[in-house]
Amino acid sequence: MNEEFKNQLRKLALQKVDQITQSLKEETRLKYGHAIRDFFNQFIEDETVFQQLYHAYKKRTSFDLHRKHITLSYTYEDTSHTIAFLDKRFSLDETTFVQLLSNTIEITREVLPLGSIVELDPAYFKPDKENTSPSKVVITGRFIAPQGYHSYFPYVGVVYPVGEVKIGSQIYFTTPLIKKVIHQGYTDEMEDAFVFLMKQEFIVEKNMNSIEFSNQDMKKLQQEMKEKKKVGES
Structure with missing residues (x-):
């Protein structure tokens, strides 16, 4: 996958993040919208982050991850899933949290061509x-x-x-x-x-x-x- 195509996919993934964020309830959107966007902007080039977050979600395991000289923390409580990074944080319901992670993984990962x-x-x-x-x-x-x-x-x-x-x-x-x-x-x-x-x-x-x-x-x-x-x- 060449760099130009990767950039196109990253932009598409951020478009989907914005779409999901805009669909949130107004109170949640106003409270966490900027933090959500900043998080995905910060890590959109690092697919490992989203893979590990999804794995942690499936295992119901809280964890800390160090990437790009930044420590991010993932915790969950009942149906609330929280990510903290730098001086920012956001908490989302399970459906929205999984939708953001899975869509980002799907859009940015490589698709093998015909004949593979x-x-x-x-x-x-x-x-x-x-x-x-x-x-x-x-x-x-x-x-x-x-x-x-x-x-x-x-x-x-x-x-x-x-x-x-x-x-x-x-x-x-x-x-x-x-x-x-x-x-x-x-x-x-x-x-x-x-x-x-x-x-x-x-x-x-x-x-x-x-x-x-x-x-x-x-x-x-x-x-x-x-x-x-x-x-x-x-």
Whole structure:
């Protein structure tokens, strides 16, 4: 990802931060709006900050983090999540806090191009019960929104080297399931433009998330997979 494209994504992420901030109740917006903007402006180039904050949120663990000669603290109490940095702080409800973190992570992180070959974590995807080694998958599509869901899959692919041997054998997956990138596909300015437009449409305009950040859609998907498995076994 070249620096110019990274800057475009950072600007888009800040646009989404402003959009979320403007949707807050007036009292909360007036109290914390500037601190929220300053925090994301300060750390938008450091994706590690947002990844670690999201991890801490999932683990319900308060922590201190030192980045760019700045100490930031994250604490939670009941449904209130608080970040303090420099001489500033802001507290948000869980929904807003997660939305800010997840959208920033999604917009700024790299999207692998078509033709890339990846290994998926065998703990989550096994082509058969006896196979415990990572499966190689060729990425054949990105930004797939299943009907009936308000979230999307960043990737869809087929098993390497056999491809799509039958209808419905495509594999939908998210970034955390990628264990290793074996080969990165071709990319150019058209690829960057496509990724930017998809992130702008899905995340900024339609307020969609990658399915990894949607507990409701993940539970729905898991239930559908269980039902399909039962039908296949009967």
